[in-house]
Amino acid sequence: MKTYMKISLLLLAVVALFIRARYSDQPKDTSIKHLTGVVLPADVKTVVDNKCYGCHSVDGQSDEAKEALMWDSIPHYSKARQISILDNIAEVLDKNEMPPEDFLKEHPDAKLSPAESQLLKNWAETTADELMK
Amino acid sequence: MKLLKIFLAILVIAVIALQFVPNQMPAYTEAGKDDLVSSGAVPENISSILRTSCYDCHSNQTHYPWYSKVAPASWLLAKDIREGREELNFSDWESYSKRRKIRNLGNIKEEVTSGEMPLKVYLIMHRNAKLSPEQVSALSKWTDDLTNKILE
Numbered sequence: 001m002k003t004y005m006k007i008s009l010l011l012l013a014v015v016a017l018f019i020r021a022r023y024s025d026q027p028k029d030t031s032i033k034h035l036t037g038v039v040l041p042a043d044v045k046t047v048v049d050n051k052c053y054g055c056h057s058v059d060g061q062s063d064e065a066k067e068a069l070m071w072d073s074i075p076h077y078s079k080a081r082q083i084s085i086l087d088n089i090a091e092v093l094d095k096n097e098m099p100p101e102d103f104l105k106e107h108p109d110a111k112l113s114p115a116e117s118q119l120l121k122n123w124a125e126t127t128a129d130e131l132m133k
Numbered sequence: 134m135k136l137l138k139i140f141l142a143i144l145v146i147a148v149i150a151l152q153f154v155p156n157q158m159p160a161y162t163e164a165g166k167d168d169l170v171s172s173g174a175v176p177e178n179i180s181s182i183l184r185t186s187c188y189d190c191h192s193n194q195t196h197y198p199w200y201s202k203v204a205p206a207s208w209l210l211a212k213d214i215r216e217g218r219e220e221l222n223f224s225d226w227e228s229y230s231k232r233r234k235i236r237n238l239g240n241i242k243e244e245v246t247s248g249e250m251p252l253k254v255y256l257i258m259h260r261n262a263k264l265s266p267e268q269v270s271a272l273s274k275w276t277d278d279l280t281n282k283i284l285e
Contacts, residue, residue, distance in 0.1 A: 080235050087232040087233055128232040129231075
């Protein structure tokens, strides 16, 4: 009986922790802290934080998005890989492929304005070119 | 037996009907000045692999097989070739930016090492396009070398 109760309590504690983690009202820090190799100017960072980071970070819900790009991982990659990623970012923006259309249906406010898209694209291209010097 | 005959007749008519659905195969064009292999910058062993295993979908020099004229195979071919050329077209290589070249080289390495490329469906009818482990490592080394050269 004692063991049974201990196990129940333990389970309850685990569930409580899970609920806390899931529904914690603490604001989640979504800023990019580790981009040491690739520096994000403040205006670019705002766009990334608001429009990209939700899916392309550890907390993202979609494995596909995380597999394709994790903003925090960029500095850990080789120079060649960083250039590739930046070029890919520029390309999907150029083709208006991000954020994905079906995602925008659910989250219309995630849409990039033409100015935001241009800002991000210019940043990706210049940073990639910088890296090649 | 009669039912089977009717069924077969419908099938034949359906397949014939499919042939009339419009379908545009991506055009074949001779290699121009931007073509990677014709540029001569690629070692012989690599260019031979590229031609045999990649060029049908990743260049404008597609060797169309007979079944490319028969729907529905032609539809699948058209789609794969269109998408292949869009992702990476060796015929346009020299016109690509340095960063795009680096990205494509990284992707080539990843795709051939993981066995994603050449596509399985392509290998069914092109057995000689299958990459041997030696060819994979040769390609992989070539992508690294060229990437470093571009970065120099």
